[in-house]
Amino acid sequence: MGIDIRLPLGILFLLLGSTLVVYGTVSDASLYRQSLGINVNLYWGVVLLAFSALMFVLSRRGARAKARAKNIPQSPRSPGH
């Protein structure tokens, strides 16, 4: 399988999250009367950015684990044991 899905997920939610955060910051407060006065764009955008960051971290960890598995090919025992 070519790509680790967490990478595209991270990128997509980085783009979506930052779009919402920017729009939430510049948009007029009266827009949010219908969402019970909560600036959903800003707050939810921040949540999406956090999710995106998590995906990036997990994808890096996955890549490192994969590299490690490649470097120690099929050793039946760990050396110090």
Add this chain to the structure above:
Amino acid sequence: MTGIDWLILGLYFTFVLGIGVALKGSMKTSTDFFLAGRAIPAWVAGLAFMSANLGAQEVIGMGASGAKYGIATSHFYWIGAIPAMVFVGIFMMPFYYGSRARSVPEYLRLRFDEKTRGLNAISFAIMTIFSSGISMYAIAKLIQTLHVFDGVFQRLGLSSSWIFDFAILISAVVVLVYTFLGGLSSAIYNEVLQFFLIVAGFLPLSYLGLKNVGGWSGLKATLGPSYTHSWAGMSHANTNRLGVEWFGLVMGLGFVLSFGYWCTDFLVVQRAMAAKSMSAARRIPLIGAFPKMLFPFLVILPGLIAIALPTQPGVPPHARVVVSAQPPRRGIIPIKVDATSGQPMLDKDGKPQLDYDLAVPSMLLHYFPPGMLGLGLTALLASFMSGMAGNVTAFNTVWTYDIYQSYIRPGATDAHYLWMGRASTVFGIAFSIAAAYMANRFNNIMDMLQLVFAFVNAPLFATFLLGMFWKRTTGHGAFTGLLAGTAAAAIHHGLTLPAGAVVGIKGGWLAVTHTYPSEMAQNFWTAIYAWSTCFVVTFVVSVMTRAPEESKLVGLVYSLTPKPEEEPLAWYARPASLAIMVLAGTVLLNIIFW
């Protein structure tokens, strides 16, 4: 829709097509294309397993049913999905994955014979076309009703009557491009993206809605017990909103339809077959079951809130999208309007019908400002397209391996079958377009799907149950049983009618001998009759015909297969532990919402 909403929609579409392009290079053999090279990690395939059926029937249909039937709709999850998902992971995956079959029909050939496989392959191919057509129809209808393209069409001087056709075309083209390029991998990747997108688009909706109506207790106070209890009133069909009694519910939905779908439908099973190991294959349905258990809060709750809100005409001034010129009739759900005459549609008592399918879209427009609205609509469209893509990838696999390679052109090169996979993606989508225009006739999409499943899927689970767990089952038995089961479904449907319905597509076309309190009760009982007939006929014919050779059944039948070896996994990641956790969670939810 404003500019910001278009931007979000555009971002997502670019991404979807980009994934297809990025994966194009790794599609070298037919296994890459149809089975994602058997290399998908368990958690990815688990989410895809669950998302593959997150098509139109889920987001729009479940929201609609939530508004119509209340929290009892969660039976479709807690009774109608979780037990079956656990069963397929624990008991059936060892045979599906272990047999190295490339599709469900192929398993049937290994276990039974050629004719059983042919029958299943053809009926399945037709069913996937139908399902993908329904998804496509739902996207087009939604785009039309929400007036997404109206501004663009006006500017270009085109007639707005073409919007439905244009929407069908555009959704077909997007799905075509990414499945054509990236095959199953592309479909699975997009299903995972779509899963997170749906959560991202719908979680704030449930939150805002629930906050607005005063939480669950506020909802209970507004709607009353018939909407907010899932089991109370199930003792008799007339005392609950579903119009089904507990036996029909548990046997029809919980056993026959649910196991028939989750355990034998290649659309979902294909995701588990793409796993990289047996242990991953077994965990896939179980991992999928966790989010499935919680999805009622995302898709049913908005429907319930939509009906609980105070009725008010009009929509927020900023939204250039307008649901309907008619003032909503109950909550914020608009009245169903006849597309040709523009008049409200009336039921047989002359009261206007509610367009429940618009419950969720109305909620999006009600609560979401520009920005979030774009995200919510994108999630909605994404779910439709993924549902459609799931059907298309299942169709092209069954067509290529089980119909084309078996009956039309055996022995060709792998490159030829890879080419065929791509070609069948194109004509599969072309047939879906035809099915989309046919789907225009049902009030609630869910009921129609249940009907199709009852005819085709319900008998199938009897075949698999006997085939996997009773080594004496024969090919002749399986084949006759399936035919008899489907015939029984058709006859039962032809002899009964739901209350208040007209003779015709809703049933009773032979003679009306029994009237069910609701369409759902009729569907469940159709399934029960189909399953029982198939079970009995398969059993009887098997006993009468020559027993299959046991040596050929190793790896295909429970009693002749060594137990799958457990990979050394942490205790919480073992299939049995996952199964216990998800079942316990489901029982708890049933008790909370009793």
